[in-house]
Amino acid sequence: MYRGQSGQWSWLLHRITGLAILLFLLVHIVDITLLGFGPTIYNDAIAIFSTGIIRLVSTALIAALLYHSFNGIRIILIDFWPSGYKYQQQMFYIVLAASIIGFIPMAFYILAPIFGVCPAGACNTPAM
């Protein structure tokens, strides 16, 4: 095991979240394809997204998406802004902070129905 610094962990996390998002994309293609089989099948299938476990998985997806997007911007800045490499570590902490700040309200909206709380009609909408 190599004891790398933030750069190594940011890259590893970027990889893992990227693969997780790709996995969701495959699931998403399947659920959208069900539209072709009529409204009943689609609605029944999509109801799975309202169950507690899938709501938990959905919050993980939100976390992955937020981190991957913000870190993507960090990588673009390292690549195109000549001074970007100097601030890569600070930018990594900004990425983490931005991801957490974005995550809290979204996680609340998705998870609240599990606890019987319905902010802005969240209970009637599937998590995704």
Place this chain on the structure above:
Amino acid sequence: MATVTAAPRGATQTGSDLRTVQVRIKRFQPDTNDQPYWQEFTVQVEGKDRLLDALNKIKWQQDGTLTFRRSCAHGVCGSDAMRVNGRNRLACKLLMQDLGARITVEPMLGFPIIRDLVVDMDPFFAKYEKVKPYLINDEPAPHTERLQSPEQRARFDETTKCILCGACTGSCPSVWANSEWVGPASIVNAHRFIFDSRDRGAADRLNILSDRTGVWRCRTIFNCSEACPRGIHVTEAIEEVKRAIMYGSEE
């Protein structure tokens, strides 16, 4: 109150600085054991001793079979790069007082291991040769030298510092994953000539570095910059080469 007694003539000033450290070394002796194994040594050192001194003490006083490379022992030849407490370092540039009482020493990752801490550097130098790390200029030589302004010289100053120890290449996850990849050290040495105003081989080198095993496998992980014992901003150099390829010019 502590009483001060005059030290006898010739006594070393640092005599009281002796400390006992445990050095855990990942060993590989292919002629007797086909598996790598860990061995622990206890050694007395002074705080201002370097890790290389501790390794020498082990080799000279405890186990002569311990094998490692060293040559100049002063951070210039780049022979003794190894993984110390999980990070690539030159053993001759580490003071024992900065390392703690328990030290883990392993060979670098990403290189075939020949014996103990000695890794096979041949593929490393083959990749180094690949980027043509020498001045290319077929224009007739001027009457005196090929002149260069201080600004033109400063453009590639950073990458002239490389000593080819391999610490950056051995710290790079892209190298561990793909041994074909040219690696950070080669790109640093390509950078040194690409941005040299006297050189005419930049287009050739950029072409070599733009293929599948070239610069694009760098994922900006920054392990290399942290590992470099010469303090070269390796990732910056790689990014500059990437931009030179993308924008089609060295400026």
